[in-house]
Amino acid sequence: MTVIDLWIAMPLLILAGSALAILLLGAMVPGNHWTWAGVVATAMAAAWAIQAPPATIAPSLALAATPVARLFAILFSLTAGAVLIISHRYNEKRGITGEEYQATILFCAFGATTLSMSTTLLIMFLGLEAMTFGFYILVAMELKREVSAEAGLKYLLMGAVAAAFLAFGIGLHYAGTGSLSLAQALQAAAGNRIALAGWGFILIGIAFKLSLVPAHLWTPDIYQGAPAPVTALLSALSKGATVAMLLLILPSGGSDTIRHLLWWPALLSMVVGNLAALLQTKVRRMLGYSSIAQMGYVALALVSGTTGGYRAAAYYSVAYAIMSLAAFGAITLIERDGAGDSLEEWQGLGRRNPFPAGILALALFALAGIPPTAGFTGKFLIFTAAIKAGEIPLAIIGIITAAISVYYYLAVVVSLYMHEPGDREEVFPALPESAVLIATGAAILVIGAFPAPLLRLLAAALP
Amino acid sequence: MGYDMTGFPFLTILIFLPLATGLCLLPVWNCRPDLWRPVALAGAIAELGVACLCWPAAAAPAKGAPAGFFLFEDYPWIAEFGIRYTLGMDGLSLLLVILTAFVTLIAMLASWRPVIDRVPLHYLLILAMESGIMGVFLSLDLFLFYLFWELMLIPMFFLIGIWGHGRRIYSAIKFFLFTLAGSLLMLLAIITLYLIHGSQTGVYTFSLYGLIGTVVPHSTALWLYGAFLLAFAIKFPLFPLHTWLPDAHTDAPTAGSVILAGLLLKTGAYGLVRFGYPLFPAAAATLSPLLMVMAVTGILYASWIAFAQSDMKRLVAYSSVGHMGFVALGIAAWTPVALSGAILQMVNHGITTSAMFAMIGMLDERTGTREIDAYGNVWGKAPRLSFFFLFFAMASAGLPGLNNFVGEFLILTGSFKVSHLAVALAGIGVILPLVYTVRLIQELLFQEERRPLIIPDLTVTECGMVVVMACLDLYIGLHPGPLLDMLHSPVAILTGGAG
Structure with missing residues (x-):
């Protein structure tokens, strides 16, 4: 292991090392304060990933610190840190104790970061499974709630099936081409029937992870059942990591067939996700369907297959991570104070809990794609890329479903602001939670209205 | 006059001053309720002042600006996509900017007494909306324009939904969805135009004056212009896309109705004049008969429906559809x-x-009802209020000597060459408003009292407000020269091909 290897792997070492350390030390010094140790670890990992590495590739580790990988490493670390902060009080209130919570979150961040840095299919698979394994635990963490356990079981079953598809697909690809390298994977697979069949399986696995239709059915249940902060993490990390994975594979060229396989899932996700979300009466379930639709837009960007499309997908996954963090962060605060999960119980929250309600409303407007939020800019980039690539029918369907989607986001805003509040008292969030929510809210507006720096970054990273 | 104003960012101030004033309310949000109204009002008055200061600037054109623009600001914004922060003011923008500042002030005064719930939020939303509308009237970059175009919907959605009456939530959502659906398709058209221009010239830009003159195949241009027309016609609103308007108007609070009718409807017409026709002249010419049919149908249909209304607000809402039909005819x-x-x-x-x-807001506030049937003999109870009601109703019906008559006359005269039939039919539409207006006046003011309503007369503030508006009506009615002079150069430039 050389110095360069160590340099490149450092964020991973920080995340995994601190996860293990928390598990070990937590056994001796139990308590909830491990949250802050975890936050420090994620901040350190993010800070390390900001620096430019002396060399991009660490061949002996099959890891690469490309600009895209570093961007996602920073995003995942910071998201994990933010989720740790918003979980703190929620866990106290909900009786989720034990340092394994913090350790598992760090472990998820480790898995996601590994995935975005991988250079072979094998490491990619390991990273993905490391992350998913963490989520199996986190989703079921709230042992006292029946829905949480049910969600955990569902996620485990679905995830195991997806993992099997992925592993089998990778095996077929290896059998067909004799190589596990990511960079040339698609070129190597072109014209090779066994390898292409393998890619079919891999795409099914990916569709599960991205919750693209028709592999989407687990999503609403998990979104509804998991603890709110975990849902934020799941939404930001698992989707972001899968997009990162596609961004490692697709731009390298090769056959267009594989990319075009995403055409129908993109279309169906936008239509089914948005229409099903219209029928929901529970906020979290609605957001679950909304995430299906949002990933449909990302798939639309990927289908267009131009650099503009890839950049748009990367931008949107960053934006989506922030929007989910804001939305579920606000939901964490709201639910912690005893509101149930149906819309009726949320009536008048805009007056009773103005701060979390305001952030939630902002996040919902962003998800609906109203300017000047990141959601709007992201959709603008996606539709520009799609039209440029000639995917005009898909773009038109996308924009019509986007118009439909506004209804269900508005329905929540209506509940928050246009009904009289119940008789519960106003609750004040703690300072660190407020800081996280304010930061995400500001980020939604800033990268929406001033996307130029992020776009320049992406232009350099995805040439 | 001509004092030097180059370099002073008048337009940016016009857009962001109201929003900044609104944000000034945040520190006094929970304490100092005595400051809410004065701060908001001061912001609105300052805004009107700035808007009026722009009038003398019209004497000299701005450097580096497209023809006709006398105030111009242009900075790079998102360079990767050729998006710029470009603002410009010509005579057309100027009139609408002053109107915006004025109507916002009226809206604020009109909600002075009726709004007692969540007052600072109410004023913050009005001010945010003023910022959005100013942005629409001043943007010369299509991306920027679209941004403001959608931005102004959100405050109105909350105004109707929170302070509205009746089915306020239904109306708020209907309003939002209708206008958003149209504008999203316009967004697709904007992007397509941007890409066509970029692939032809290699220059990717959203600048209006960069995109004007793009050669688009006629069949494509029809689709693109159609998307623009749809977005603008919904806002206008033109028959048969008007159905959101009566609901929104009826259920909106007074300030919401005032801004909706006074300003939001104008953005549709403005968009068509500023963007639709110049960007796609050939397609616009092809589809102008369609626009004319929609306009004339709207004029006649709205007058007919207005006659059947029993709610005063709904009646005026339908009369708005008719009046905007005239605007559409002129365009x-x-x-x-x-x-x-x-x-x-x-x-x-x-x-x-x-x-x-x-x-109507004043009457509603005094009696709690807007049903025409409930009133009677208002003249006997509140003569000053009745006088101004009569005055504005007559102005609205197009009485010569008052302002609406001038506009309608010019529209009919100017359109006569283009279509005799349309003008003949619209001519009937000049008479029809008199029918329902006279009925309204008669039942409301002069018929015998039907319910024992107590109607105090106008207060001093209210009096001041309506007197100013009445004077403006009279002034434009009798002496529209200065306004028409202001419009001369932009209109000549816009109609260069047709005129």
Whole structure:
């Protein structure tokens, strides 16, 4: 292991090392304060990933610190840190104790970061499974709630099936081409029937992870059942990591067939996700369907297959991570104070809990794609890329479903602001939670209205 | 006059001053309720002041600006996509900017007493909306324009939904979805135009004056213009896309109705004049008969429906559809005279209809009902209020000597060359408003009292407000020269091909 290897792997070492350390030390010094140790670890990992590495590739580790990988490493670390902060009080209130919570979150961040840095299919698979394994635990963490356990079981079953598809697909690809390298994977697979069949399986696995239709059915249940902060993490990390994975594979060229396989899932996700979300009466379930639709837009960007499309997908996954963090962060605060999960119980929250309600409303407007939020800019980039690539029918369907989607986001805003509040008292969030929510809210507006720096970054990273 | 104003960011101030004032309310949000109204009002007055200061600037054109623009600001914004922060003011923008500042002030005064719930939020939303509308009237970059175009929906959605009456939530959502659905398709058209221009010239830009003159195949241009027309026609609103308007108007609070009628409807017409026609002249010419049919149908249909209304607000809402039909007719004709008339009519309608909604708001506040059947003999109880009600109703119906008459006259004169039939039919539409207006006046003011309502007369503030509006109505009605002079150069430039 050389110095360069160590340099490149450092964020991973920080995340995994601190996860293990928390598990070990937590056994001796139990308590909830491990949250802050975890936050420090994620901040350190993010800070390390900001620096430019002396060399991009660490061949002996099959890891690469490309600009895209570093961007996602920073995003995942910071998201994990933010989720740790918003979980703190929620866990106290909900009786989720034990340092394994913090350790598992760090472990998820480790898995996601590994995935975005991988250079072979094998490491990619390991990273993905490391992350998913963490989520199996986190989703079921709230042992006292029946829905949480049910969600955990569902996620485990679905995830195991997806993992099997992925592993089998990778095996077929290896059998067909004799190589596990990511960079040339698609070129190597072109014209090779066994390898292409393998890619079919891999795409099914990916569709599960991205919750693209028709592999989407687990999503609403998990979104509804998991603890709110975990849902934020799941939404930001698992989707972001899968997009990162596609961004490692697709731009390298090769056959267009594989990319075009995403055409129908993109279309169906936008239509089914948005229409099903219209029928929901529970906020979290609605957001679950909304995430299906949002990933449909990302798939639309990927289908267009131009650099503009890839950049748009990367931008949107960053934006989506922030929007989910804001939305579920606000939901964490709201639910912690005893509101149930149906819309009726949320009536008048805009007056009773103005701060979390305001952030939630902002996040919902962003998800609906109203300017000047990141959601709007992201959709603008996606539709520009799609039209440029000639995917005009898909773009038109996308924009019509986007118009439909506004209804269900508005329905929540209506509940928050246009009904009289119940008789519960106003609750004040703690300072660190407020800081996280304010930061995400500001980020939604800033990268929406001033996307130029992020776009320049992406232009350099995805040439 | 001509004092040097180059370099002073008047336009940026016009856009962000209201929003900044609104944000000034945040520190006093929970304490100092005595400061809420004065701070908001001061912001609105300052805004009107800045808007009026722009009038003398019209004497000299701005450097580096497209022809006709006398104030111009241009900075790079998102360079990767050729998006710029470009603002410009010509005579057309100027009139609408002043109208915006004025109507917002009226809306604020009109909600002075009725709004007692969540007051700072109410004023913050009004001010945010003023910022959005200013942005729409000043943007010369299509991306920027679209941004403001959608931004102004959100405050109105909350205004209707929180402070509205009746089925306020239904109306708020209907309003939002209708207008958003149209504008999203316009977004697709904007992006397509941007890409066509980019692939032809290699220059990717959203600048209006960069995109004008792009050669688009006629069949494509029809689709693109159709998307623009749909977005603008919904806002206008043109028959048969008007159905959101009566609901939104009826259920909106007074300030919401005033801004909706006075300003938001104008953005549709403005968009068509500023963007739709110049970007796609050939497609616009092809589809102008369609626009004319929609306009004339709207005029006649709205007058007919207005006659059957029992709610005063709904009646005035339908009369708005009719008046905006005249504006659409003037634009569809696209001759200098008709277009000047259409723009003037936008200003006229802004003032008169705002006044009507403000007066209905006053009656509603006093009695709690807007049903025409409930009233009677208001003249006997509140003569001053009745006088101004009569005055604005007559102005709205197009009485010669008052402002609406001038606009309608110019539109009909200017359109005559283009289509005799349309003008003949619209001519009937000049008479029909008299029918329902006279009925309204008669039942409301002069018929015998039907319910023992107590109607105090106008207060001093209210009196001041309506007197100013009445004077404006009279002034434009008797001496529209300065306004038409202001419009002369932009209209000549816009209609260059047709005129």
